[in-house]
Amino acid sequence: MSLDHRLPEELEELRRTVEAFAHDVVAPKIGEYYERHAFPYEIVQEMGRMGLFGLPFPEEYGGMGGDYLALGIALEELARVDSSVAITLEAGVSLGAMPIYRFGTEDQKRAWLPKLCSGEMLGAFGLTEPDGGSDAGATRTTAVRDGDDWVINGTKCFITNSGTDITGLVTVTAVTGHTTDATGAGRPVISSIIVPSGTPGFTVGTPYSKVGWNASDTRELSFSDVRVPAANLLGEEGRGYAQFLRILDEGRIAIAALATGLAQGCVDESVAYAKERTAFGRPIGANQAIQFKLADMEMRAHTSRLSWRDAASRLVHGEPFKKEAALAKLYSSEIAVDNAREATQIHGGYGFMNEYPVARMWRDAKILEIGEGTSEVQRMLIARELGF
Known part of the structure; x- marks a missing residue:
C-alpha cells in the first residue's frame, strides 16, 4: 500500500478557499489592525460566515461536519498571512468550543455550540x-x-x-x-x-x-x-485535569498547523523579496547564500506540514496521538522561529519595518514555543512516551 500525501478534493477546495480569503481579505487589512492593537471584528465575522469556526463539529450543532485535519488546513493558510487571525480561530475552536463538544451535556452543547460554530460568539x-x-x-x-x-x-x-x-x-x-x-x-x-x-x-x-x-x-x-x-x-x-490534558493534546496539533503556516509564509515573502530586491546589479536571490537559506526554510516548512498532518490523521482515525502531537508542536514552533529569523535577515533593514509582513511574523513566532505547552514540556511528554 502506498502513502498518498495528497489532500482529498474537499480539503483541497477548503485550502484554496481559505488561501484566497487570507490573501484577498486578511492581508490588505490586518496590518492596520495590528499596529492599533485592535481586534479585527470585520474579518472574524467573515470567517464565521465561511463556517471556519464550525469546521470540526457535526452539522447537528451548527458545524460543518469536518474534523481536526480540516481545521489545521484552515489555520495553516491563515497563518501564512497573519497569526493574530489564525490564533483567534484556533483558540475559538480548540479552547472555546471543543471542551463543550467533548465533555458537555446535550443541553450544554445545544445551548452554546450553534453560536460558537457560527462565529457569532467566541469562547x-x-x-x-x-x-x-x-x-x-x-x-x-x-x-x-x-x-x-x-x-x-x-x-x-x-x-x-x-x-x-x-x-x-x-x-x-x-x-x-x-x-x-x-x-x-x-x-x-x-x-x-x-x-x-x-x-x-x-x-x-x-x-x-x-x-x-x-x-x-x-x-x-x-x-x-x-x-x-x-x-x-x-x-x-x-475530571477537569484529565479534560484539559486532552484539550491541550488536540490543541497542539492546531498550534503546529498554525506554526507551519507562519514558517511557510516566511518562505513566501522571502522568495518574492529575493526575486525583486537587487544589490550589486542583480537580484539578491541570485546569490547562493540566499538560495541556501530559502532551501532550508522550505525544507523546515515541508517537514513541519508532514508532522502536524500525521498527528491530525491519527486523531481523526481514533489512534493514539499524544506523542505525535507533542513532536509536531515542538518541531513546528521551533522552525517557525528559525524561519522568521532568516526571513528578517533576507529582508535586511526592511525586515525590521512593520510595513513588511515578515516583521509581524518575527514578532509573532516566539510565543509558539511557549503557548499551549512550552518546548520543554513537549520534550518531557515525548520522553514519557518513550518510557522514561
Missing part, C-alpha cells in the same frame, strides 16, 4: 494562572458548591478571546475539593465550569501589551464570588 478556556504557568496542576482558583450554585474565586492570566465584544463564555478550571492519597497528603480535585460573560463578579482585565499577536485578544480574568448554576459543571466533577 475561551481559563486554565493558566499567575503562579501556575506550565504547572497547570497547581490551580488555585476555587469553586465551592453552595446549594444549586458554584461560587468561584481566583485569577486566570493570558487568556485568549476572553474580552472581545462577542465573547460569550469562559470555561474555567477550579479546585472543587481535595482527596487524600496513600501518604495522607491532600490532592486537589480539579473540575471545569462554564462561566458566561457578564456574570456578576467576573471581571475581564484590560488587554495585555504584547510583543506579538497584537490583533488578537488576550487578558487577565478575575473571579470574586462568581455564582453560576450547578448545571454549568462541564462533564464530571473532578
Whole structure:
C-alpha cells in the first residue's frame, strides 16, 4: 500500500478557499489592525460566515461536519498571512468550543455550540494562572458548591478571546475539593465550569501589551464570588485535569498547523523579496547564500506540514496521538522561529519595518514555543512516551 500525501478534493477546495480569503481579505487589512492593537471584528465575522469556526463539529450543532485535519488546513493558510487571525480561530475552536463538544451535556452543547460554530460568539478556556504557568496542576482558583450554585474565586492570566465584544463564555478550571492519597497528603480535585460573560463578579482585565499577536485578544480574568448554576459543571466533577490534558493534546496539533503556516509564509515573502530586491546589479536571490537559506526554510516548512498532518490523521482515525502531537508542536514552533529569523535577515533593514509582513511574523513566532505547552514540556511528554 502506498502513502498518498495528497489532500482529498474537499480539503483541497477548503485550502484554496481559505488561501484566497487570507490573501484577498486578511492581508490588505490586518496590518492596520495590528499596529492599533485592535481586534479585527470585520474579518472574524467573515470567517464565521465561511463556517471556519464550525469546521470540526457535526452539522447537528451548527458545524460543518469536518474534523481536526480540516481545521489545521484552515489555520495553516491563515497563518501564512497573519497569526493574530489564525490564533483567534484556533483558540475559538480548540479552547472555546471543543471542551463543550467533548465533555458537555446535550443541553450544554445545544445551548452554546450553534453560536460558537457560527462565529457569532467566541469562547475561551481559563486554565493558566499567575503562579501556575506550565504547572497547570497547581490551580488555585476555587469553586465551592453552595446549594444549586458554584461560587468561584481566583485569577486566570493570558487568556485568549476572553474580552472581545462577542465573547460569550469562559470555561474555567477550579479546585472543587481535595482527596487524600496513600501518604495522607491532600490532592486537589480539579473540575471545569462554564462561566458566561457578564456574570456578576467576573471581571475581564484590560488587554495585555504584547510583543506579538497584537490583533488578537488576550487578558487577565478575575473571579470574586462568581455564582453560576450547578448545571454549568462541564462533564464530571473532578475530571477537569484529565479534560484539559486532552484539550491541550488536540490543541497542539492546531498550534503546529498554525506554526507551519507562519514558517511557510516566511518562505513566501522571502522568495518574492529575493526575486525583486537587487544589490550589486542583480537580484539578491541570485546569490547562493540566499538560495541556501530559502532551501532550508522550505525544507523546515515541508517537514513541519508532514508532522502536524500525521498527528491530525491519527486523531481523526481514533489512534493514539499524544506523542505525535507533542513532536509536531515542538518541531513546528521551533522552525517557525528559525524561519522568521532568516526571513528578517533576507529582508535586511526592511525586515525590521512593520510595513513588511515578515516583521509581524518575527514578532509573532516566539510565543509558539511557549503557548499551549512550552518546548520543554513537549520534550518531557515525548520522553514519557518513550518510557522514561
